[in-house]
Amino acid sequence: MTTRDDPQAPVSGVDQSAPDQHGAELSVLEKLGWQPFFADQVVGEDLEQTPPVRVVEAHRSGLRVQGDGIDQLVPPKLAATVGDWVLLDRVLPTSSRVLERKSLFKRRAPGHDRSIQLIAANTDTSFIVTSCNPDFNLARLERYLALAFEAEVTPVILLTKPDLCDDPAPYVEQAQSISLRVPVVLLNAKSDSAKDQLAPWCKPGDTLVFLGTSGVGKSTLVNALFGRDTAETAEIREDDARGRHTTRHRQMRFLPNGCAVMDTPGMRELQMAEAEAGIADLFEDLTDLAGQCKFRNCKHENEPGCALIAARTRGDLDPVRLERWRKLVVEDRSNTASLAERKRGGKALRKTIRSMKKLNKKLGR
Numbered sequence: 001m002t003t004r005d006d007p008q009a010p011v012s013g014v015d016q017s018a019p020d021q022h023g024a025e026l027s028v029l030e031k032l033g034w035q036p037f038f039a040d041q042v043v044g045e046d047l048e049q050t051p052p053v054r055v056v057e058a059h060r061s062g063l064r065v066q067g068d069g070i071d072q073l074v075p076p077k078l079a080a081t082v083g084d085w086v087l088l089d090r091v092l093p094t095s096s097r098v099l100e101r102k103s104l105f106k107r108r109a110p111g112h113d114r115s116i117q118l119i120a121a122n123t124d125t126s127f128i129v130t131s132c133n134p135d136f137n138l139a140r141l142e143r144y145l146a147l148a149f150e151a152e153v154t155p156v157i158l159l160t161k162p163d164l165c166d167d168p169a170p171y172v173e174q175a176q177s178i179s180l181r182v183p184v185v186l187l188n189a190k191s192d193s194a195k196d197q198l199a200p201w202c203k204p205g206d207t208l209v210f211l212g213t214s215g216v217g218k219s220t221l222v223n224a225l226f227g228r229d230t231a232e233t234a235e236i237r238e239d240d241a242r243g244r245h246t247t248r249h250r251q252m253r254f255l256p257n258g259c260a261v262m263d264t265p266g267m268r269e270l271q272m273a274e275a276e277a278g279i280a281d282l283f284e285d286l287t288d289l290a291g292q293c294k295f296r297n298c299k300h301e302n303e304p305g306c307a308l309i310a311a312r313t314r315g316d317l318d319p320v321r322l323e324r325w326r327k328l329v330v331e332d333r334s335n336t337a338s339l340a341e342r343k344r345g346g347k348a349l350r351k352t353i354r355s356m357k358k359l360n361k362k363l364g365r
Ligand SMILES: Nc1nc2c(ncn2[C@@H]2O[C@H](COP(=O)(O)OP(=O)(O)OP(=O)(O)O)[C@@H](O)[C@H]2O)c(=O)[nH]1
Pocket: 160, 161, 162, 163, 164, 187, 188, 189, 190, 212, 213, 214, 215, 216, 217, 218, 219, 220, 221, 232, 233, 234, 235, 236, 243, 244, 245, 246, 247, 248, 264, 265, 266, 267
């Protein structure tokens, strides 16, 4: 179901003409989320030649970028993702310089091609959305959180659909048990209070991203923030919590106060890669204990002097949680190694091609 009250309103991107309603006039770049962190990187650059633009949408066919008086598509060859700031090369857009990121949320791409998929760049807060229904899954939440910690983004767990379940308390309790450092907010995405409940994170200049599987209410929450239907939502079958895909690509919208909001399509599979620090951070207590094992390469299976097994035997450690952590660590190591191998393989291939070209030149071919 597509419901938009104003067909003329920009569904995503920033409205370049609208005066802001908060008194102070924000520049277009400020509305897009330009921060000193990025401004510091362009000192001495010719910003007439290569103006800063932000990637506001990612499609298969390319990236939509916006800047001061700029709104255009860049072919997908540019290695950037939604949220990235880019110094746009007007002549050769795919050669534009991507500015250093404040944060990057990424996962191992689904499928077998051993690559990394960039999900969201330069976000300050990531809302990890799940519902008080069978979508709720501790192991999956831990995956999202480990990737958020790795990305150095502040994660917040949002628990939707409390109105559709008899007792949301056990969901809240479980979500809170994951980490003391992650706030948990229980909210009905369709209620009037949803916007107020998210307000503490909707600060001017900040960028927020909604992550979670399909049908958990990400687009409904985006609509709640904007006070009108700008994002498409779809009815789902509540009995099995299966959602139909409605958000088809990643895109940003901008609140009048200068806060940027990113919606993403549902992600069910979240494979770890290059997330060692994030996992260690989320499972801080287990990481600390592992440091006390007798052997540095302890696998925490049945080795003598294993601090984790000792803790489990004492009853100080939930065995199921220990297993989940071990699984994440093993998966991350294996995926990270296979990515590194692929990168090395790519380098070797490029080297071979270069030397063949040289040889051909020598032979006058
Ligand atoms: N009753 C109730 N319904 C909700 C709540 N949150 C979401 N819904 C409904 O759940 C359905 C799916 O919501 P969406 O916002 O489209 O879900 P999404 O996470 O954006 O899904 P994708 O775009 O597929 O990733 C819609 O029918 C919403 O109205 C809630 O807190 N309470």
